[in-house]
Amino acid sequence: MVAIDTTALTKRFKDVTAVDELDLRIEEGEIFGFLGPNGAGKSTTINMLLDFHRPTSGSATVLGYDAQDETDAIRRRVGVLPEGMELYGRLTAREHLKLCVQMKDAADDPDAVLDRVGLNDAVNRPVSGFSKGMAQRLALGIALVGSPDLLILDEPTSGLDPNGIQEFRDLLRAEAESGTTVFFSSHVLSEVEAVCDRVGIMNEGSLVALDTIDNLREHAGSGGVVDLTLESVPDDLSLGQLAGVTDVTIDGTQLHVSCATPQAKINVIQHVDRVSTVTGIVVEETSLEDLFNEYTNGGREGSGETERAAEVIA
Numbered sequence: 001m002v003a004i005d006t007t008a009l010t011k012r013f014k015d016v017t018a019v020d021e022l023d024l025r026i027e028e029g030e031i032f033g034f035l036g037p038n039g040a041g042k043s044t045t046i047n048m049l050l051d052f053h054r055p056t057s058g059s060a061t062v063l064g065y066d067a068q069d070e071t072d073a074i075r076r077r078v079g080v081l082p083e084g085m086e087l088y089g090r091l092t093a094r095e096h097l098k099l100c101v102q103m104k105d106a107a108d109d110p111d112a113v114l115d116r117v118g119l120n121d122a123v124n125r126p127v128s129g130f131s132k133g134m135a136q137r138l139a140l141g142i143a144l145v146g147s148p149d150l151l152i153l154d155e156p157t158s159g160l161d162p163n164g165i166q167e168f169r170d171l172l173r174a175e176a177e178s179g180t181t182v183f184f185s186s187h188v189l190s191e192v193e194a195v196c197d198r199v200g201i202m203n204e205g206s207l208v209a210l211d212t213i214d215n216l217r218e219h220a221g222s223g224g225v226v227d228l229t230l231e232s233v234p235d236d237l238s239l240g241q242l243a244g245v246t247d248v249t250i251d252g253t254q255l256h257v258s259c260a261t262p263q264a265k266i267n268v269i270q271h272v273d274r275v276s277t278v279t280g281i282v283v284e285e286t287s288l289e290d291l292f293n294e295y296t297n298g299g300r301e302g303s304g305e306t307e308r309a310a311e312v313i314a
């Protein structure tokens with residue numbers, strides 16, 4: 001079954017086109033990362049899937065139900081963590097969970113859910129005293145109530161500490177293993193890269209990329225870089241003749257080879273190993289952040305340094 005299906009889904013706010021003719025299909029059981037710079041249209045898309053906003057045109061189904069006409073059926077089967085979720089300051093974490101269990105007519109044990117999101121020490125504390133990360137953990141717990149078939153999470157790791165982010169990853173994987181589809185928006189690209197089967201990248205209301213991260217790397221012609229240290233560099237390496245090699249530089253006994261595809265990196269290593277003695281290899285993949293910048297013209301906010309996934313082989 002298709003978990004989310006949108007056809008030419010469009011939302012305009014006066015002269016701003018927040019989402020422009022979006023065609024998106026998310027299969028059941030996928031972990032899907034929805035990316036884009038600020039104002040790209042991610043929350044507006046999510047809001048239309050949940051009928052918080054009515055589309056200007058186009059249509060969407062969620063778990064086979066029409067997103068505008070069958071909202072109740074969708075809300076019964078979907079766990080939602082909306083952007084900027086409001087909690088009740090005077091209620092405790094456990095009371096929030098109890099309320100949600102009642103509202104969803106679910107059978108969950110509130111304490112077990114709170115344990116899953118790492119709030120077992122704070123079950124009886126009023127939420128007004130919660131830190132941002134604790135509130136986010138509670139919001140995630142609320143989304144999990146009723147064992148939903150689909151989780152729709154808007155910036156779920158906002159405010160979480162590194163442990164919280166790791167726990168969130170484990171939780172998503174466990175949910176996906178039990179058959180739940182996960183659709184989440186995020187600005188934390190390393191976390192998206194770690195857990196997502198596929199990603200969609202929005203820019204200025206349009207979907208500019210939709211694929212697995214490996215395929216995006218391949219299509220972007222950026223398979224990464226291989227750095228090799230040799231005992232000595234032969235006169236004729238002929239590396240430029242290998243398919244997918246885009247650039248070769250030699251610095252003493254160091255080779256720096258840019259490749260268009262992951263396969264090209266393997267070919268380079270095998271070829272050099274045949275003609276010389278390799279004493280060290282470092283393979284660097286193009287990070288999701290580099291791809292993101294490529295698709296959005298570097299439109300992401302923040303000042304994080306480009307992160308390259310470096311795999312030291314020898």
Ligand SMILES: Nc1ncnc2c1ncn2[C@@H]1O[C@H](COP(=O)(O)OP(=O)(O)OP(=O)(O)O)[C@@H](O)[C@H]1O
Nearest residue numbers: 013016017018036037038039040041042043044045
């Ligand atoms: N209620 C609204 N009224 C007017 N304009 C809106 C409204 N909601 C969103 N927009 C505009 O629609 C565009 C898309 O906003 P949206 O919140 O969907 O982006 P986003 O990708 O979720 O951004 P962020 O990463 O900052 O949360 C922006 O230009 C925003 O200003």
